[in-house]
Amino acid sequence: MNDFAEGQRWLSENETELGLGMVQSVDHRLVTIFFPATESERTYAKNNAPLSRVSFQVGDQIETAHGEILIVKSVEQLNDILVYMAQMPGEGDDMVPVPETQLSHHLQLNKASDRLFSGQVDSLRWFELRYSAMKAKEQQQRCEVNGLQGPRIDLIGHQLYIASEVGNRYAPRVLLADEVGLGKTIEAGMIIHQQLINHRASRVLIVVPQPLVNQWFVEMIRRFNLHFSIFDQARVDSLTDLDDLALDESIDIEQIEIENPFLSEQLVLCSSEFLAQCDLDQISQGEWDLLVIDEAHHLEWQPGNPSNEYLRVETIANQTPGLLLLSATPEQLGQESHFARLRLLDPDRFHNLQDFVEEQKAYQPIAELLETITDSDKWDDTLKAQVANYIDDVEIDETNRSQIIKELLDRNGTGRVLYRNTRKNIAGFPQRKVFPHPVEACEEYQYEIAEHLDETVAAMLHPETQMHDESWTLFDTRVDWLKNFLKENRNEKVLIICAHKDTAIALDLHCRFKLGINCCTFHEDMDIISRDRAAAHFADMEEGAQALICSEIGSEGRNFQFSHKLVLMDLPANPDLLEQRIGRLDRIGQQNDIEIHVPFMQNSAQEVIFNWYHMGMNAFEKTNAAGSEIFKRTHAQLFDAILEYDDSQHQKALIESTRTIAKEVNKAMESGRDKLLELASFNQSKADELIERVAERDSLAPRNFMESCWDRFGVQFEDHSAQSYVIRPGDHMFIGAFPGLAEDGMTVTYDRSTALARDDMHFLSWEHPMVNGAIELVLSEDKGNASVCILKNKAIKAGTLLMEVLYHIEPIAPKYLQAQRFLPFTSIRVLTDINGNDLADKVNHENLSKQCHKIPKNTSRQLLKSEEKTFRKMLKLADKKAEVKAQAVLANVVDNMQASQKQELNRLVSLRKKNPNIREAEIDFIKNQTDKLTTHLSDTQLQLEAIRVIVAV
Known part of the structure; x- marks a missing residue:
């Protein structure tokens, strides 16, 4: 176990990017380290903390928190804290005491060189994997x-x-x-x-x-x-709960402060x-x-x-x-x-309702103006004059159409705080068609008035719930209809939804064991894995289930748009639930018109509610955004009609009343449309550009990188089906666990369309936690940062020595600053010969690796020992070459960041004069962010990442 003391400096072996940490607190079991460079805190178990004590030796160069560079002359210890007696280079013999608490938080590590010259070298594959991880991290941050x-x-x-x-x-x-x-x-x-x-x-x-x-x-x-x-x-x-602690008489419960559970x-x-x-x-x-x-x-x-x-x-x-x-x-x-x-x-x-109402009225002319300038190919003088009334700092001409539209939207309306798109301005939705299937009523069902009206209505809409077993499936006429429907549509995927899980379970058992139909069920008592398996079985187009029978939960959160046939075995009283049910298939991207099949018993409550939805508000064939408001205003009349389902006049009155109310509500909604808002909520050209960029990133899937990682760390992987793979822990995994890998394995795919159809598969993109975890795992390990190999190339003289050195530049800053926007993780490669010539531009890493071959470790160690002076000289020459490349990268980073931040700040300040939706907090954040970014980006240093010694034979 390590001995920790407050103030000591330690380094996280797994997260070196956090910088140099300081012990903040220690108890009998835990140690808490604060990393000032990134304003991060970590707590570790003392007996297995992945931490390395940072100490310097006589002759080492150190940097203080104030940026002073000193040379260590001696090391003393005071109360478990190291104190370095150091001198300024070239400034006499005056000694300066530097407690380790005063060291700079930015620490440059040379682990690669230490491992190389101590003979701790790894195979070529580890070095190549490290290079791949560096490039992956770089590309991700530049995305x-x-x-x-x-x-x-x-x-x-x-x-x-x-x-x-x-x-x-x-x-x-x-x-x-x-x-x-x-x-x-x-x-x-x-x-x-x-x-x-x-x-x-x-x-x-x-x-x-x-x-x-x-x-x-x-x-x-x-x-x-x-x-x-x-x-x-x-x-x-x-x-x-403190009950367990109360049993310990040595603990004073009243003195214990209960931590906020939400933390x-x-x-x-x-x-x-x-x-x-x-x-x-x-x-x-x-x-x-x-x-x-x-x-x-x-x-x-x-x-x-x-x-x-x-x-x-x-x-x-x-x-x-x-x-x-x-x-x-x-x-x-x-x-x-x-x-x-x-x-x-x-x-x-938004502090005064009346002011808000008046303000909204003033936006209407602007919305109408926007529609005019959007639709008009040529602008006459009158139209230009109208635009000039709102914009005085942009040339008013149709050639500036896009800029003018953007300015009008930015400066007016609630576009920055409110986004609303409607089906009228978004294409890609299918048509919806309803098919009513009236069946004979069942005499076996008896209806009784319950204590509460809602319970009575529910029992009449879902009569099978009064039975205590599955016997209702033998006489219910809806079940006979379903049997015939499924047989007539054997080659179609059919989604069946009913209100209760017991209904779904009974139907599933009846269809499978009585009728021999390939189906499965989906309800709330199933765990997530079981639901995934059911959904996957339904999604399988070759051997999967013909039908998926869901309880009401089936209308929540799942996308079954590969099917276009929906059967509603009953109807909910809540219009929002009906819309949710239909929404499982009615999605953007649905390739077919949706068929909604509704079996209902004639002269029953089920017929009443079907007519209320279909004839009263047209809820099946059109989206029904106003359904909840219509229900609120008609539910009393609806429930009365359900109770008196054999009274035809009552039904007619309900339908007429519902039509009138639906017309009023929909008219109010249409007149309430904020057209200015709708224009601000969507930009087709920018959306197309985003789609193209994401699709391009999809095409660069991390398959090769992940397979290399799995191979190196002992994860087994094999093909599962088209575009999918099974991975599981190997018998000899390199480490105890691989990031995000379940103990019993998992199925993954790199293909977006496959992932959308199969919820049980993980979609391995570059942003998946397993992929990000693998990148950080490779870069946080020492494995691969030192390697020796031989080069077989007849054009190169035998005995020629080369050194491939990898570096990186990465700002050490709090994550919320997003410093990588201005200085993303940047890899630098130097390929030097014994004279210090950099061949990196002439010979790329991939082509060089194809010609490199492994060498026995004993041989590599003998080589490193015999030629250590030569290799140290080559590394210094490489460092100089890399520093020149680094300075070229860093040269304008701070200036470019400040210019970008100033541009954004000026835009917000300008907009705030015309659009109060720009909050002062956003402006203050930009200013504060700029100051902190300037400090952290200026402190960025070149870091040595890996070394490969190459000997031509």
């Missing part, structure tokens, strides 16, 4: 779509555009309000993913209605590789119901970087009378830099409700 390529999503323009616009902001505060079916959850996930992967955020809290908790949990894992922890009261209680995890997901009753002080003090609220329109607010739920969200939002609100109905159902949402985003900007 212009970093954060967008990794998610398991279709490349859909409006989603990528919004994610790109919002995800790169500092602490974004935005309302995502795309119409139902356009993918708000995916947009939010991409923004979260970008914020995390680019280190703009590290702590995220997501709050969603209870029925959607599982959907979000699965979506975050399967689509974005983000593992959120679900918090409920039971979990909080378990984290704050125990970085990524937290909870229900809005839990948020409404949990400890507000604890959750609001969770130090969140980003708060995400789904179904935000449920947060009720009126001037002077906000709801408890609204106030709780407001409290957390006021203490959290970033905020994402999701709502499909932002302003259409009332400007008061819309203002309440915007008020959460920026209470300083």
Whole structure:
């Protein structure tokens, strides 16, 4: 076990990029190290901490925190702290005491040279893998779509555009309000993913209605590789329970300070119901970087009378830099409700409802002007004069059309805080067709009036629930219809949804064992792995199930767009649930018209609700964004009609009333459309460019790199099926575990389309945690940083000595500064001969490696020992060549960064004069970021990475 003391300097062996660390605290079991260069903190178990004690010897050169370079003359120890007695080079004999606490946080390591000259050399493959990891890290940091390529999503323009616009902001505060079916959850996930992967955020809290908790949990894992922890009261209680400690009489319970349970995890997901009753002080003090609220329109607010739920969200939002609100109905159902949402985003900007209403009216002429200049090929003088009224610093001419449109959108409306796309301005959706299938009513079902009206209605809509076994499948006429339908569509994939899991299970058993139909089931009692297997079995086009029978959970979070036939064995009373069900197939990219088949018993409650949906609001064949409002205004009449299902006049009155209300609500929604907002929410040319760049990155999949890693670290891999592979821990794994590799193995694919169809497979992009982990694993290990080989090339004289030396430049800075935007990880390669000539430009690494061959380790050690002086001289010559290359890279980095930051700052300051949606916090962040970046980029140093000695034979 290492002996630690506060103030000592240690280095993380696994994360050398953190710089030189300092012991902050020590107890009997743990040691906490603070890394000032990156403002990071790590806590390790003392008995196996991956740390190396940093100490210098007499003659070594050290650098102080003030940048002074000194030569060590002697080393003393005071209270476990090393004190270096050192001198300034060339400045007399005066000694300067330098405690190790005063050393610079930026430490240059020469582990490669130490290992080489001590004979600790590795094989050629390890050296080549190290080179590949360096190039992979460099390419990833230079990628212009970093954060967008990794998610398991279709490349859909409006989603990528919004994610790109919002995800790169500092602490974004935005309302995502795309119409139902356009993918708000995916947009939010991409923004979260970008914020995390680019280190703009590290702590995220997501709050969603209870029925959607599982959907979000699965979506975050399967689509974005983000593992959120679900918090409920039971979990909080378990984290704050002191009962076990109370049994120890030596512990004074009253003196123990209970840690905030919400600080125990970085990524937290909870229900809005839990948020409404949990400890507000604890959750609001969770130090969140980003708060995400789904179904935000449920947060009720009126001037002077906000709801408890609204106030709780407001409290957390006021203490959290970033905020994402999701709502499909932002302003259409009332400007008061819309203002309440915007008020959460920026209470300083949106502080008065009446001012907001007047401001919105003023934007209408601008929206109309934008439509005119977009549609007009030639602009007359009158149109130019109208544009000049709003823009006075840009030449008004149709040749500047794109710039003028951008300026108008930037300076007016709520475009920076609100994004809304509708199906009217997004192409690619299929048609929806409904096919009613009336069947005879079943006399076996008896209806009784329950204590609560909702229970009575539910029993009438789902009559099979009154049976306590599967016997209903033998007489229910809907089941007979389903049997015939599946036989008539043997070659089609059919998604079947019903409300209850018991119904789904009974249908599955009946279809498989009684009817011999290849099907599977999907319900809430299945664990995630079982659900994945069922979904994969359904997705298999060759030997998979013909039908997937789902409970209501089947309408949440899954994409089955490879099917276009949907069977609804019953109908929910909630229109939003119906839209969710249809939305499993009604997706952008669906290649066929969607067939919605609805079997229902005639002269029953099922017929009433079918007619209400179909004839009253046309909910099957058109998206129904207003469904919840229509239900709110008609549900009493609907329930009465269900109870009196044999009263035809009652049914007619319901249909007429629903049609009238639907017409009113839809008209209100249409008139409430913010056309200026819709124009600001999507840019087709930029979206096309993003799609092209992500697709290009997809084509450069990490297959070769990962297979090399697996081979080196003892991971077994083999083909699984087209475009997919199985990997599992090998019997002789090089280390105890490989990043992200499950003990029982996993199936992976590099192909996006395969990943979209198979939720059970991991999508291995360059952004996948396993790939990033593999890159860091290779670069953090010593393996491969020293190697010796022979070169077989008749054109090169035998006995010729070459040295291939790899270096890198990487700023050591806090991750939230994103210093890699201005100085990405840069690899530098030098290939020197004995005279110091650099041959790197003439001979590339790949061609050289093809001619290199292994040499016995004993031989390589003898060679290194006999020619050590020569090799040390060659390394010094290489260092000089590399330093020249490094200075060329670093020469203008700070100036370019400052120019870029100044340009962004000036843009925001200029826009803020005309658009108050630009927050002062964004401007202050740019200024502070520039100052810190200047300091850290100026301190960047060249780092030696690996050495390969080459002997021609």
